[in-house]
Amino acid sequence: MKQLILVDACNVLHATAPYKERLSEGMDQLGEELLERLRPLHDIDQWELHLVIDGKGSRLEQQFIDRTRTLSLVFSPSGQQADTIIEAWLIRLGPDWRIKVVTNDRAITHTALAQGAEPLRPMDTLQWADEVRSRATRDHKNQVNKPGTEFGNRLEGLL
Secondary structure: EEEEEEEEHHHHHOOHHHOOOOOOHOOHHHHHHHHHHHHHHHHHHOEEEEEEEOOOOOOOOEEOOOOOOEEEEOOOOOOOHHHHHHHHHHHHHHHHEEEEOOOOOOHHHHHHHHOOEEOHHHHHHOOOHHHHHHHHHHHHHHHHHHHOOOOOOOOOOOO
């Protein structure tokens, strides 16, 4: 089953203290920072991840972050909210998708539920991403420190 996380980025940024205090820096920069914070969900847990941001430019713009095309920032056209893009995306996807929608917006939450998607609160999602990052770091340290995984050549086994 394919896995997808759609993030109502402006909603998350407005609802989360570390970002809310910095909204004057602009949605582009904060959206990129939010993407990096959530990226372990894509890179480690293998979820397709797209952050949808309100109104930029005259048309829909999707900036893919890597060649897999499973990680992106999506900007709705000026005058159109991210909600519309997320709702259309949810309606378009079939039953072979496991979908999570990150938002505090009630309308998007209701649409997500109606389409069989799981709504997630912003803080829960940030915590989930942080836990995935910590788990991967801990697993990596355990693997590196495991006996028999030392790096380098030793001559005593050859003599």
